[in-house]
Amino acid sequence: MSGTGLPEGVERRPIRGETGLATRGDPVYGESTDGDWRRWETRRSKLGALLDRGVDTGIVGGETVLYLGAASGTTVSHVADFAGPTYAVEFAPRPMRDLLGVAEDRSRLFPLLADARTPEQYAHVVEPVDLLVQDVATRGQARVALANRMFLRDDGRLVLAVKARSEDVTRDPSDTFEAVLKELESGYELLATERLDPTHTDHLGVVARPR
Template sequence: MIKETNFKGIFELRKGKKKLLLTKNLVPGVSVYGEKLIKDNNIEYREWNPNKSKLAAAILKGIHQINLKPDTVVLYLGASTGTTASHVSDILGKGGFVFALDSAPRVVRELVFLCEQRPNMAPLLADANQPDTYKDKITQVDWLYQDIAQKNQVDIFLKNIALFLKQGHFALLAVKARSIDVTKEPSVIFDEVQKKLEKAVIIADKVLLNPYQKDHCLFVCKKR
C-alpha cells in the first residue's frame, strides 16, 4: 500500500523489509531516467532511486527535516540531467517552480528537453560560482538545493543563499568529501564544512549518505 511519508508530496511503498520512495508523476506515462512507474488508485508514481539521488538517500537514511513544500519556488544548483530535480518538480506540483541550473552545456541540453515536458521547471546554463551573472534571470526562492562537486562548494552555497534565499527559509547542501580534499578523511572534511557553515547559517540537520552515496553528507541549513 502506498502512503505519504512525513514529508509532504513524498510517498513510500513497503516491499518486505525494503522501503521504496515515490513521488506523484507530474507527467504521467513519462519516465525520466529509467525509473519504474507504479500505478495505484489511478495515480501514477515514480520510484525515487537513492543510488541516483542524494536527496532520496538522505530521506531513507532518516533525515528529520528537508522543509520542501508543494507550491513553492526552488533554486537547484548542479541539476545535471535532472534526476533529482524532476522529483522535486513532482513534489512542488503545478503551483511550484524549479530553476534548474548547471554549467555544462551538454547536460543543459538534456535539461531543456526535460523542462519542455515539465511546466514547473526552467533550465539555466550558468556558473553557480558567479551568481551575479544570473541574478536578473531568477526570483527570490523559498528553498535551495546544491549538488556541485567542486573544491569551493561551501563558498558557492553561501553566496547563492545570500543572494537568492528568503530569510528564515531552508537550503540543503550535498557535500562530496573527495571533491574538497582527497587526502583527508571524509569525517574530517564534514567537520570542517560544518564549522564553516555554522558561521553563516543555522544547521538544522545533517546525515551521512552511505551506503547509497559513498563519502557524502547532506546538510540542512536555515538562513538567519
C-alpha cells in the same frame, strides 16, 4: 507536508513489488512506473536518500526552489514534480542538453546554463526561493552555498550534499566535512547532518537555515 513526514506529492508506494519513494510525473532515467507514479531511486539521489532516511528537511511541497548542480535532471525532475517554480543551475553543456528535454514535460522546471559560483549570472532570472538544494561537484562547496544565500527567504531552507572528494581527494572525509560545516556556519544555522554512506560514499547531507 503529509502525515508521513514526506513533502506533499512524495509518497512511499509499492511499484513492481518494491516499496520506495515515488513522485508523479513523466519518467526520466528509466525508473519503474505505476500509472502516473514513478520510483524515486534514492541510490541515485542524495536528496531522495535524505527523505528516505526520515531526515527532517523542512520541505513541505509547493516551495519555490533553486537547485544547484542539476546535471541531467535525475533529482531535480522529482523536485519539480512536487515543488513550485524550480530553477535548475548546471554549468556543463552536455547534461544541460538532457535537462532541457526533461523540462519539456515539466512546465515548472527552468534550466539555467550557468556557474553556481557566480550567482550574478542568473540573479536577474531567479526569484526569492523557499528552498535551496545544492549538489555541485566542485571545490569550495560552502562558498557556493554562501554566495547563493541571497536568493533564500529568511525562513527558507538549504539542503546541501557535501561531496568530500571534490574538496580534497587526499583528506579524511570527516575532516573535510568539519571544515565545510565551519565555513557554512558564517551564513547558516545548521539544523541536521547525515552521512549518506554507503549508498553515496563520502557525502554528507546538511539541512540549514539562513542566519
